[in-house]
């Protein structure tokens with residue numbers, strides 16, 4: 001039998017296994033920060049109609065530039081943005097892969113402040129980009145001095161900031177984003193996958209786009225919109241950045257069905273985003289109750305919470321799983337991450353956590 005090792009794969013991919021969170025069939029799945037609420041029936045119907053309207057024309061390629069969808073996304077983002085400042089792809093993972101392909105790649109470096117989103121180093125690997133894991137400070141924080149010092153040391157071609165940060169949950173101080181923009185010699189990508197869940201007063205990097213042509217803000221419909229299965233991510237940046245990613249995108253990367261479904265979902269954004277407040281209530285409840293139980297808990301601007309456990313986190317993860325609750329071991333010794341879902345899911349999680 002032929003195995004992977006027999007094939008002439010790239011040396012830097014040898015011995016690796018495909019990445020992904022366990023997809024286990026348990027009743028309470030709180031491990032990938034999905035929105036626990038199913039798509040509401042009126043939106044299901046609208047998406048169904050939009051898809052049906054495309055079917056006869058599937059003999060033709062879709063709009064390569066997805067202009068109508070980008071205009072809808074720009075309208076949703078506000079900040080005076082227009083379609084030429086927005087680009088869309090199959091999830092923000094693909095957006096970030098395109099950014100690495102055009103601004104990084106072999107011979108170049110990407111830097112992130114870890115722990116942060118685990119896909120940033122993996123996308124770097126896949127695109128042949130050297131990954132530099134820069135450090136965070138106490139309690140996973142990041143100060144201007146810590147950020148600037150490491151940028152001076154490594155002068156990366158691309159910097160990933162994640163705000164609110166996954167897996168810690170906390171949004172970055174805007175002063176850090178501005179300092180990184182000042183100091184970074186190359187592109188600065190702010191991953192705002194969880195922006196819609198941020199606590200009041202949190203500012204988006206979208207606010208400083210006009211003065212920063214090397215800034216890219218990435219967003220997704222996977223979390224707040226509850227549209228993870230639809231695979232739609234996007235970026236906002238200077239029109240020149242949008243022109244740049246088009247050098248590496250596959251022609252017709254975004255299917256006619258994806259474009260139509262995403263547009264129909266966006267047209268119902270008030271309904272879809274209607275679950276965000278309820279999820280934030282559960283998020284805050286998890287933070288409060290875990291702290292009352294004596295866990296250390298990072299402040300969360302997202303739909304998940306990072307909390308400490310006694311002993312090793314793998315044992316705690318298994319104990320919770322045995323109680324029917326799947327959370328995420330993000331590989332941080334002594335910490336686990338749980339997604340905020342429905343009130344019933346929070347009940348199940350808190351009941352299970354008391355057994356630890």
Ligand SMILES: *Cc1c(COP(=O)(O)O)cnc(C)c1O
Nearest residue numbers: 091092093117166193220222233
């Ligand atoms: C979930 C997540 C994403 C979403 O990726 P998609 O490809 O859009 O589903 C992006 N960034 C971070 C930090 C995430 O946690």
